[in-house]
Amino acid sequence: MATESTEKNVLVGVIGGSGLYHLDNLTLIEEVNPETPWGYPSSSIKICALPSGTKVAFLARHGNGHTLSPSAVPSRANIAALKSLGIRAILAFSAVGSLREEIRPGDFALPTQIIDRTKGIRPASFFEGTTIVAHTAFGDPFANKFVHWLEDRVRKVLEAQGNGVKLHTGKCIICMEGPQFSTRAESKMYRMWGADLINMSVLPEAKLAREAELSYALIATATDYDSWREEEGAVTAAEVFKTLTTNAETSRVVAATILDELHSAALEGDILTEEVGSMKYSIMPRS
Ligand code: ADE
Secondary structure, three states: OHHHHHHHOOOEEEEEOOOOOOOOOOEEEEEEOOOEOOEOOOOOEEEEEOOOOOEEEEEEOOOOOOOOOHHHOOHHHHHHHHHHOOOOEEEEEEEEEEOOOOOOOOOEEEEEEEEEEOOOOOOOOOOOOOOOOEOOOOOOOOOHHHHHHHHHHHHHHHHHHOOOOOEEEEEEEEEEOOOOOOOHHHHHHHHHHOOOEEEOOOOOHHHHHHHOOOEEEEEEEEEEOOOOOOOOOOOOHHHHHHHHHHHHHHHHHHHHHHHHHHHHHHHHOOOOOOOOOOOOOOEOOOO
8 A cells, every 4th residue: 555655755644624625835746636445535635845845645624625524524535545645644633612611712622532423324444344353442542642742842833823822632522423513412411421522523534544554633623612501602603614714724834833843753753653553453363
């Protein structure tokens, strides 16, 4: 699968979520649209160069022009297509609702845990439909070292912006099916379960990245307070859109600032190889 890696030398893939359909300060080198055994990715993948020459691959999760609902995102094709380019790490972005007062719309978060509230309609394994039985370790659904590496860097970028955007770490994100938002009762229940953030997109992306042995981290950008605050109106798409553009601008600054360093880290291989070999004992031996 890594045939193109040395040729293209793209070690980091960025998946942009709602509002984040491109990055800044990049020179487009090539646009590719690899067909995978699971079909085509959500969008063509833009292989771009940073001013330093470092290459990154960018994919728009919901398609160019936002044509795919979260339930329709071809996550297997997305992850397989990125893997086929030889990337080792995925830095994903996603708009999220906040289930905690202190995580204000506009704030950023790095989750370390996930609760799955998708409804089983999204293909969530590369092994589905095959005769291979694989049980992937997913207790730590994000690449811990990668997430930890991001903490200081993202916080520094946000502080330098000076606009009060905070970074929250060690949070639990709940991934729901949608496309409707949660009821107030569900929103309150998720808080009781210990969830801090809610979105519709981190799964099955994170599961598939693990099966592909790629380091995966999510930068969650809060757009709303979902529907748990009694005195406030329940979340609407209009409310989400209000914060989306500002969050996307900040996400682009974060990406532009850290991607070079991330590429070096991937090259040195010290933090971004933590999932390599993680599938070794996941496949059930045949008797
Ligand atoms: N994405 C952004 N806000 C959300 C919310 N409140 N629920 C689910 N997904 C979201």
